[in-house]
Amino acid sequence: AQKITQTQPGMFVQEKEAVTLDCTYDTSDPSYGLFWYKQPSSGEMIFLIYQGSYDQQNATEGRYSLNFQKARKSANLVISASQLGDSAMYFCAMREGGNFNKFYFGSGTKLNVKP
Amino acid sequence: EADIYQTPRYLVIGTGKKITLECSQTMGHDKMYWYQQDPGMELHLIHYSYGVNSTEKGDLSSESTVSRIRTEHFPLTLESARPSHTSQYLCASSDYRGHTEAFFGQGTRLTVV
Numbered sequence A: 001a002q003k004i005t006q007t008q009p010g011m012f013v014q015e016k017e018a019v020t021l022d023c024t025y026d027t028s029d030p031s032y033g034l035f036w037y038k039q040p041s042s043g044e045m046i047f048l049i050y051q052g053s054y055d056q057q058n059a060t061e062g063r064y065s066l067n068f069q070k071a072r073k074s075a076n077l078v079i080s081a082s083q084l085g086d087s088a089m090y091f092c093a094m095r096e097g098g099n100f101n102k103f104y105f106g107s108g109t110k111l112n113v114k115p
Numbered sequence B: 001e002a003d004i005y006q007t008p009r010y011l012v013i014g015t016g017k018k019i020t021l022e023c024s025q026t027m028g029h030d031k032m033y034w035y036q037q038d039p040g041m042e043l044h045l046i047h048y049s050y051g052v053n054s055t056e057k058g059d060l061s062s063e064s065t066v067s068r069i070r071t072e073h074f075p076l077t078l079e080s081a082r083p084s085h086t087s088q089y090l091c092a093s094s095d096y097r098g099h100t101e102a103f104f105g106q107g108t109r110l111t112v113v
Helices: none
Strands: A009-014 A019-021 A030-039 A044-053 A064-069 A074-079 A089-096 A097-103 A109-114 B004-007 B010-012 B019-025 B031-037 B042-051 B054-057 B076-078 B089-096 B108-112
Touching: A009 A019, A030 A064, A030 A074, A044 A064, A044 A074, A044 A109, A074 A089, A074 B019, A074 B042, A097 B031, A109 B076, B004 B089, B019 B031, B019 B089
Parallel strands: A009 A109, B010 B108
Antiparallel strands: A019 A074, A030 A044, A030 A089, A064 A074, A089 A097, A089 A109, B004 B019, B019 B076, B031 B042, B031 B089, B042 B054, B089 B108
């Protein structure tokens, strides 16, 4: 079974609007971490935001927030006030408490911000 | 800024050549990873290491090999490159704590002709 599922291969958003990128995960471990990364066309992976399974509050980092719904096993990334520079691939990832050795990545979502 | 470095950034090489992709980190991280990624596609874990002298194969079978003789260094070797090895290779590291992210190098784009 896929550990991380991203069902949106591509998304478009108008500049200055908000956009939500979906991510669902599968684990039976009560302790885990969820991460979002941005990959511009240049290829590097940029860490955006982290959510721990025991965190009570949704994580926020500037224009990025994570909509964490534990019972639904979803960890959607919300980007507010989109900018042209947000156009990139976005990957959701998970690290399980019983196996902190591995990061599991989703297949990614290609976000295009339109002027 | 992450202190993890990959060389070379770009490599074009002929079929049958032996190549080594270098990855070094200065953060003292125990855990290191190699991912293979085709353009615009998902990342596939091909190797990882818990620490010095420990290496494991990842979820995607790969003809490459790795070594971990020093904490900071995790090179990947292809004994005989083939066109099917053309891809981007990303190296990453993390510490042992589950709430910390993986830091990535800038990647090596390999083309085998």
